[in-house]
Amino acid sequence: MAKQILTTKNVRLSYGDFEALHGIDLAFDENEITALIGPSGCGKSTYLRCINRMNDQIDGVKISGELKFNDTDIYAEQTDVVELRKQIGMVFQQPNPFPMSIYDNVVFGLRIAGVRDKSMLDEAAQAALKQAAIWDEVKNKLDQNALALSGGQQQRICIARALAVSPNIILLDEPTSALDPHSSRQIETTLLQLKEHYTIITVTHNLQQASRIADRTAFFLQGDLIEAGTTKQIFMNPEHQETSDFITGIFG
Numbered sequence: 738m739a740k741q742i743l744t745t746k747n748v749r750l751s752y753g754d755f756e757a758l759h760g761i762d763l764a765f766d767e768n769e770i771t772a773l774i775g776p777s778g779c780g781k782s783t784y785l786r787c788i789n790r791m792n793d794q795i796d797g798v799k800i801s802g803e804l805k806f807n808d809t810d811i812y813a814e815q816t817d818v819v820e821l822r823k824q825i826g827m828v829f830q831q832p833n834p835f836p837m838s839i840y841d842n843v844v845f846g847l848r849i850a851g852v853r854d855k856s857m858l859d860e861a862a863q864a865a866l867k868q869a870a871i872w873d874e875v876k877n878k879l880d881q882n883a884l885a886l887s888g889g890q891q892q893r894i895c896i897a898r899a900l901a902v903s904p905n906i907i908l909l910d911e912p913t914s915a916l917d918p919h920s921s922r923q924i925e926t927t928l929l930q931l932k933e934h935y936t937i938i939t940v941t942h943n944l945q946q947a948s949r950i951a952d953r954t955a956f957f958l959q960g961d962l963i964e965a966g967t968t969k970q971i972f973m974n975p976e977h978q979e980t981s982d983f984i985t986g987i988f989g
């Protein structure tokens with residue numbers, strides 16, 4: 738039986754007086770891709786950011802409920818957020834490589850963690866770039882500035898940067914929405930390969946993308962989780978009318 742790696746129970750989040758999440762119960766199995774879908778403003782990104790405490794920095798945010806990564810209580814006082822983010826990495830909508838070489842981008846997290854050994858860094862950089870399916874394109878120019886790469890290549894560098902610190906879970910917030918169709922498909926192929934080693938949670942507006950890559954899909958609407966299930970069930974046989982309306986394009 739698949740192992741649950743992350744469980745969230747009754748997650749509520751308010752920005753000041755505005756409650757953006759109304760009590761989300763959702764669990765994730767290891768080595769699966771889950772797509773979070775729903776119309777704009779329904780809380781997908783807010784929920785995703787709760788998982789590695791990226792909302793903590795926002796003024797006036799209140800979060801309650803239980804979020805557990807394996808046995809770690811994500812919001813417990815003693816939880817080390819830097820350590821948590823090593824294990825739960827994140828890739829954003831806009832590729833955001835740092836203005837430094839490809840190599841320095843990929844080993845950035847390892848250096849922060851104190852790794853200085855050159856051969857360890859080299860090995861980790863090569864492994865992460867291979868896993869992110871960009872090694873062949875950059876292996877001869879690792880000292881080139883990452884900002885000189887195309888958008889799709891930059892996004893795969895960002896994926897490599899997230900992978901280099903050996904996370905368990907990778908969160909992706911619309912990772913392909915700023916990319917052309919060819920680059921998007923390359924990222925999709927990469928994600929499908931990565932799920933062998935990682936658990937992947939991705940926000941997407943692209944329903945075809947969700948149906949192509951996700952094992953499970955969760956449909957959000959106005960701060961509620963309407964339903965979650967296998968992608969096939971959500972797309973072919975949803976339990977709720979709102980899900981069906983969204984999938985068939987009646988709203989959203």
Ligand SMILES: Nc1ncnc2c1ncn2[C@@H]1O[C@H](COP(=O)(O)OP(=O)(O)OP(=O)(O)O)[C@@H](O)[C@H]1O
Pocket residue numbers: 752755757775776777778779780781782783784795
């Ligand atoms: N920093 C913030 N301060 C106040 N309100 C916010 C903040 N971030 C998001 N919101 C509000 O919370 C609600 C959920 O936003 P969120 O970005 O999570 O939705 P989403 O489903 O990811 O939307 P989209 O698909 O457009 O990215 C929206 O009403 C949004 O305006």
